[in-house]
């Protein structure tokens with residue numbers, strides 16, 4: 001019988017490293033963007049689109065409860081950067097994963113870190129203006145979070161979808177968010193086109 005991979009649930013955060021409910025740092029530039037992601041495919045597509053638009057040096061701070069879709073989004077980002085998507089798995093026991101694509105991508109999950117590890121994540125070494133940094137549970141980094149970053153808050157949206165709220169904190173993040181919005185809006189069918197499609201799909205009445 002094939003052996004099953006042991007399930008390793010994330011532990012409850014230790015009191016030494018409490019979860020922060022708020023995000024530290026710079027105020028948002030412009031309005032946050034709200035999107036509903038109806039399936040894992042949509043989360044992946046959002047990440048992939050982000051990945052294609054990255055120019056290097058961006059910091060993507062990912063927030064949201066367990067299972068909200070943070071790793072799924074990073075897989076899409078890796079895809080958009082032409083890094084092997086299979087290379088990106090939830091970094092459970094390793095602090096930092098590096099991936100080589102069109103740009104270097106660093107993926108980190110701060111959930112399991114102890115208070116001591118959180119004091120010196122080593123992530124600052126990657127803020128070189130070229131490497132893209134994606135951080136799950138970014139709220140745990142607290143005040144150390146770079147001031148120019150794109151915050152992505154993911155949450156469960158019953159019954160089975162997800163909601164994403166993207167907030168630019170800094171000019172580079174704003175440019176990225178604007179580019180993302182226009183790219184995704186350009187791909188979205190207009191209302192008129194949707195209505196036409198509905199009419200085209202409607203069965204014709206038999207003529208007498």
Ligand SMILES: Nc1ncnc2c1ncn2[C@@H]1O[C@H](COP(=O)(O)OP(=O)(O)OP(=O)(O)O)[C@@H](O)[C@H]1O
Pocket residue numbers: 010037038039040041042043064065066067068069070071072073090136160161162
């Ligand atoms: N838009 C979506 N609608 C429904 N399910 C989704 C959506 N996006 C991702 N999922 C699913 O949610 C599950 C959890 O995703 P993922 O591992 O990316 O979450 P996470 O936020 O990284 O969790 P963790 O906090 O444990 O690291 C996966 O099964 C994934 O396919």
Ligand SMILES: [Mg+2]
Pocket residue numbers: 070071072090109136
């Ligand atoms: Mg994850």
